[in-house]
Amino acid sequence: MVIIKQLLSEAQVTSFRDSLNHVPWLDGKTTAMGMASSVKQNAQANPDDDKVKQLTNQLLGIFGANPKxxxxxxxHRIFPPAFNRYTTGETYGFHVxxxxxxxxxSQDVLRSDMSMTTFLSDPDTYQGGELVIQTEFGEQRFKGQAGDAILYPSSSLHKVTPxxxxxxxxxITWMQSLVPxxxxxxxxxxxxxxxxxxxxxxHIDREELDRLHHIYHNLIRQNTQV
Structure with missing residues (x-):
């Protein structure tokens, strides 16, 4: 799991929140796949709305420009981000x-290697709503600052508490990695x-850095699937 602090600036967060106040929302169950629909209780911004599409493209541009x-x-591929809203009593139970x-x-498909949640609400403005991810070291709980994001394996069981x-x-979004x-x-x-x-x-010698770069890119060549 990787935490990306301030993936979105304060101004960007404010802009996204203001825009999301003026878009249509759907029952989140309609977008869940398989067994996940039975434990999903939230709302999702209508992905077919032109304003939502604009916000999605804006967010994709920010993702692609973040080095971390x-x-x-x-x-390799990033699924168009979905905007979720949870109000009092809403939750998303454990699912994969x-x-x-x-x-x-499109007819194209994506293999979900990594999932990412980008927090848009300040944590002190709501209670509950923690992202809980099951790991080999036990449950990890996250409630990031507005603008923070957490990247985690799509294979993990996770939930959002009520x-x-x-x-x-x-x-939220999903990514297919060049390195599976x-x-x-x-x-x-x-x-x-x-x-x-x-x-x-x-004070680091450039020759040493070149050697490390050589190793890094050759490892990518050996392990990349495109």
Whole structure:
């Protein structure tokens, strides 16, 4: 799991929230696949609405321009983000995301390797609504600041606890990675983060950095599926 602090700026969060106040919303059950529909109680912005499409494209542009996100996910395809709203009493029980998703208005499909939640509500404006992810180390709970995002394996069981007060807004999306093996993808991410940190050190020899870059890109060549 990778937490991306302030994927959206404060101004961007405000703009998204203001825009979402003026779009049509649907029952979230209509967009859930398989068994997930029986545990989903929320609302989703109508993906066919022109304003929602505009917000989706804007968010996709932000995703593609974020170095940490690209480093962690190495995305090949990104599903158009969906905007979810939870009000008092609404929740999304434990579920696993569908392994294969059909891209909207297309015959193309996406294998969901990574899921990502981008928080749009300030955590002190609602109670409950935690994102809970089951991991080999036990349940991990997240309630990010507005603008923060968390990237996690789509294969994991996860849920959103009931909102008991206020309103929780978030954007969710799924990504097919160029590197399908999660362990290798994690290793590549850690290597890239180390390289980026070393780039900030003026005392590091350029030849050493070139050697690390050589290793990193050759590992990607060996493990990429396109």
């Amino acid at each position: 996100l690209v480093s962690a996910a190495l995305p 995301d569908a392994a294969i998703m059909r891209m909207p208005n 909102v008991t007060k206020g309103q929780r807004l978030a954007a 093996n999660g362990a290798i993808r994690e290793t590549l991410y850690q290597l890239d983060q180390s390289i980026q940190a070393l780039l900030q050190n003026p």
